[in-house]
Amino acid sequence: MSSAKVFHINNLFKILGIHDTNELTYVSRKLRISNKELQYYNDKMIFPTGKVLYSILKYTGYTEFELKVRLGIIDNKIIEWIAENPEFILKNYKERKEINSNLTKPIFETSKGRLYMGDCLDVMRCIPDGHVNMIFADPPFNLNKKYESGIDDYISEQEYINWTEKWILECIRILAPGGSMFVYNIPYWNTYTSSILNKYLNFRHWIAISMKGLISVRNKLHPEHYSLLYYIKGDKPLVFNKQRIPMATCRHCGGELRDYGGKKKDLDPTGLSVPDIFTDINPVRHEKYKNRQANELPVKLLYRIISMASNEGDIIFDPFGGSGTTYIVAEYLNRMWIGSEIGSVDDIITRFNNKSDEELLKIIEKDSNVLFTEKQIKIRKKNGFWGYEKLTKYKREVCKEN
Ligand SMILES: C[S@@+](CC[C@H](N)C(=O)[O-])C[C@H]1O[C@@H](n2cnc3c(N)ncnc32)[C@H](O)[C@@H]1O
Structure with missing residues (x-):
C-alpha cells in the first residue's frame, strides 16, 4: 500500500504513521476526521483543539503535553518547565559543530568584498562572532519557484521554519553588538521569522514595501506589500543615518499629492522623513537594469537600507546572493x-564587471535626501508651483552663505 508522496509529511503525520494517501485515508477514517482537516493541521503546524485533539490523543495514547513536545510545539508552560529543569535538557543535548573547511576561498573578490559559492550556513560557520555590522537577507520564499541553483523551493512549512531558524541563529552570532539585521519576505513567513528574531534581537520596524501587481487570492484581502523586518542587536543601533525622500508629486503636472496646508514653509529642504511604508520602490522591470530573470531586488531598496544602517567601511553580509544587489x-x-x-x-560577477548599475545608483544618490528631484523642480517651475525658495530653512541657509 504505497502510493506517491503527494503532501508534506510534518510531525503530525509522522506521529500518526501517515506516509502516503492510503495511510492518510485509513487514519482519517479511524479518527473520524476528514483527510482535508488532518492535512490542514499537519501542513499549518497548528495544534488541534476540541474533538480533533481528543481523537488524536485517544488514537496515539499520548497526553496533551506529550503530543505538544512530540510536535515541537513549545508553549509557555513547556518553556517554564525547561527553565525549572535545565539539567534534564542539557544532559541530553549534544552541540553540533560542523565546519566545512572547503569554504575558505572566495570565488570572487573585489577590494571591498568577498563572495563565496556555497550554502550560507557553511559560509557563516567560518565567520567569527560579532564580525559583521549589518545583515540583509532575502531568502527564497518557499513558493515553488524555479531557481537556477535547483534548490527545493517547496519544502514543508515545518522544514522551512526550522531552516529559517538555523540561518537566523548563525546571522545573529556573526552580527556585532549594535548591528542591524533586515529580513525581506512575504508577510506570512515574516510572522514566523519575527517570532524567532524576537527571542534574540530588538524589534525596530516592520517595513511594508508597497508592491503593485501581486496576485490576488480568493476570499482574502488583495496583497500589496512585502515585509522587511528590521531588528538590532542590543538596545541601541550603532548606526542610524536618517534617510529623507522627495515629496510625492503628480507625474504630469508636478503638483503635490498631499495637502501640506500652511506648513509648506516649514518643510525640510533635505526631504521628508522616510516612513515605515516604502511606496517609492518599484520592481526591476526595465530590461536595461535587469540582471537576472527573477528575484532581483531593486538597487534603490538596498541603497536606502545600507545608507541608513551602516557607515563607510562597515561590513555588510547577505547570505542569499541571487544577482548580488546587496554586494553591488x-x-x-x-x-x-x-x-x-x-x-x-x-550573474553577480557579470554585474560587477559590467558596472551596469552605476548609472542608476548615481541617479538614486542625486534624488535622495532632497525635497524635490531635478525633474520635479523643472515640471513644477513650468506649471507655476512653489519651490525651495518658499522654505524658511532654505532661505536661512542661503542668507548664511551670502
Ligand atoms: C530571493 S533570491 C535573492 C535575490 C537577491 N536579493 C537579489 O536582489 O538578487 C534567493 C537566493 O538565495 C539562494 N540560496 C538559496 N538557498 C541558499 C543557501 N542555503 N545558501 C546560499 N544561497 C542560497 C538562491 O539560489 C537564490 O539565488
Whole structure:
C-alpha cells in the first residue's frame, strides 16, 4: 500500500504513521476526521483543539503535553518547565559543530568584498562572532519557484521554519553588538521569522514595501506589500543615518499629492522623513537594469537600507546572493561586504564587471535626501508651483552663505 508522496509529511503525520494517501485515508477514517482537516493541521503546524485533539490523543495514547513536545510545539508552560529543569535538557543535548573547511576561498573578490559559492550556513560557520555590522537577507520564499541553483523551493512549512531558524541563529552570532539585521519576505513567513528574531534581537520596524501587481487570492484581502523586518542587536543601533525622500508629486503636472496646508514653509529642504511604508520602490522591470530573470531586488531598496544602517567601511553580509544587489550597492557606498550564493554566481560577477548599475545608483544618490528631484523642480517651475525658495530653512541657509 504505497502510493506517491503527494503532501508534506510534518510531525503530525509522522506521529500518526501517515506516509502516503492510503495511510492518510485509513487514519482519517479511524479518527473520524476528514483527510482535508488532518492535512490542514499537519501542513499549518497548528495544534488541534476540541474533538480533533481528543481523537488524536485517544488514537496515539499520548497526553496533551506529550503530543505538544512530540510536535515541537513549545508553549509557555513547556518553556517554564525547561527553565525549572535545565539539567534534564542539557544532559541530553549534544552541540553540533560542523565546519566545512572547503569554504575558505572566495570565488570572487573585489577590494571591498568577498563572495563565496556555497550554502550560507557553511559560509557563516567560518565567520567569527560579532564580525559583521549589518545583515540583509532575502531568502527564497518557499513558493515553488524555479531557481537556477535547483534548490527545493517547496519544502514543508515545518522544514522551512526550522531552516529559517538555523540561518537566523548563525546571522545573529556573526552580527556585532549594535548591528542591524533586515529580513525581506512575504508577510506570512515574516510572522514566523519575527517570532524567532524576537527571542534574540530588538524589534525596530516592520517595513511594508508597497508592491503593485501581486496576485490576488480568493476570499482574502488583495496583497500589496512585502515585509522587511528590521531588528538590532542590543538596545541601541550603532548606526542610524536618517534617510529623507522627495515629496510625492503628480507625474504630469508636478503638483503635490498631499495637502501640506500652511506648513509648506516649514518643510525640510533635505526631504521628508522616510516612513515605515516604502511606496517609492518599484520592481526591476526595465530590461536595461535587469540582471537576472527573477528575484532581483531593486538597487534603490538596498541603497536606502545600507545608507541608513551602516557607515563607510562597515561590513555588510547577505547570505542569499541571487544577482548580488546587496554586494553591488555595498561596493558603491564604500562598505565592505561578504556574500554567499548556493547556485551560479555568474550573474553577480557579470554585474560587477559590467558596472551596469552605476548609472542608476548615481541617479538614486542625486534624488535622495532632497525635497524635490531635478525633474520635479523643472515640471513644477513650468506649471507655476512653489519651490525651495518658499522654505524658511532654505532661505536661512542661503542668507548664511551670502
Ligand atoms: C530571493 S533570491 C535573492 C535575490 C537577491 N536579493 C537579489 O536582489 O538578487 C534567493 C537566493 O538565495 C539562494 N540560496 C538559496 N538557498 C541558499 C543557501 N542555503 N545558501 C546560499 N544561497 C542560497 C538562491 O539560489 C537564490 O539565488
